[in-house]
Amino acid sequence: MSLAEVKNLRNQNRYEDAYRLSKSDLESKPEDIWMKRSHTWSIYYLIKKHVQAGESAQAKRFYAEFEALQMPPDETLIYERMAYFREVLSANYIAAKQLIQEGKFEEAFDLHAAAESPKSEQLAWSLYYLVRNQNKSKKPETAVLMHRLDFFKKNATPQKLLVFKLLLQELIKLPAELWSDTPLTQYLEFLGFFDLLDTEDYEKQDYEGKKIISLAERLHIAFSKALIREKASKARVEDYLRQIVEPLLEPHKGMLYVPYFKAKLLLEIGDRVEGLAAFMPFARKKQGEFWVWQVFAEYYHSDPELYLSCLCKAMTCRTKPEFLSGIKERLITHLIQAEDYDWAKSELIQLMKLREKQGWGSRTSHRAWINSPWYTAGLEIPLRGKYENYLTPAEKLLGGRSDSTSSEELLVVVDNLNPDKNMLNFLTRDKKKGFGKYQGIKPEVGGLYLIRGAGGGDGFYKIESLQKAEDRQEEMIHLRKQVSGTLLKKPGQSFGFVSGVFVSPGMIQAYELNENEALEGVAVYGPVKGKDTWAWRMVKMIKPEKKIALKLGTEY
Known part of the structure; x- marks a missing residue:
């Protein structure tokens, strides 16, 4: 009866009463394992209570009593539970907890760090409270955080525990300027990165009665910004896109910022075609946001008219004026270069x-502008209605002011393929360039096809269907032809020509071609990479057969 009574008292959180009763029972029957086990659990709950209250002396006294009981070694569960308290009581856990309650977060972390063998979980909790407190302050201090983050990275072993996920969330909240000399990406990857996340972390979260974007999407945003800020290598960006973004994030269609930052990353490493293709669906949905047009401006920076139009479009978006200050600075720089000094002065x-x-x-640049002769000589002009005069080129990128464009059908020849990404480049009958993603049918380089879909800016095409059109060869003879002849190749040159058609080094290597060898293949008339000219080039070899692997399209 006493055993049940002791358990009932513990269930009522009457731990002291349970302890007294179980101790009395044990004194009456000291060899009874059931009485010993009952009293051990009474001791356990009192230790837990005192540890949570930060009362280390009382907790240690009860732990000493537990050790004196000398429970049999096969009492595995209680030994596992007590092992945790043994670590806690021997690692300044309670003292650190008291420091945290007093708001002394740096001292709490340093106390754990000073231990002979710092415990990863305890280090993580103290660092979490420290970073969270820094985020609450107006200006997080680099001196306070960075050397402690370095210590943590060198001495902790991350695990899939709540505290490591909480720490991850706090790190991505820290302002970008804090990471000017230290790579945030290394810390996020060290903690476990997306391996820390659970299924629910990919869904929108409730926060103060509102839905906010998922932790996975917030992590993607922070990591993408960091990769750009850190000028990450092309290989590293591509690894992130292929291993994280495409398999883990893209299946969640509600994540609007996934395509946005994928496009930013692709543009950053120079993959302009795929970057624009990834960005277009996002841009159509969010075209009222100024930063959509900022991305377009970055993409079209080499086209002065379109660049100006995109900046003006951004300036017409409804947002707080302070959010547009960066756009305004870009606009001023452009206007100075264009020698439109009156407009530049008015913007400044x-x-x-x-x-x-x-x-x-x-800023220093602002003061330099103000002290320039053009500023002194310039006249201030009214800016109301100014931007609207320059919007048309930018709006045409998305097919005008509407969110979608009408479907159309085009006869095209495919001049480049990236089968890994299901991307194709094509030339239309009237010699316009285009590109888009395909599904279903697998096109061939040099093949003729009918494409149906919606056309966007700069040749981007949302392909709805793709079907072969080899029976319409006569309409495309100015862009595609079959060629045959012998390969002309000068000694020491990696490329060659057959009947005046360029044969690339990649094709010569793949087919192990020799000078004066008889060839037969398909040529396309298209733009020469890096030049403002068009020329015929071999895109498909019919004879001889390929001898080693060749990734069509990538090297022509």
């Missing part, structure tokens, strides 16, 4: 008023 006057209102002060 507005920018300086905005920065003064926000308490930001002026």
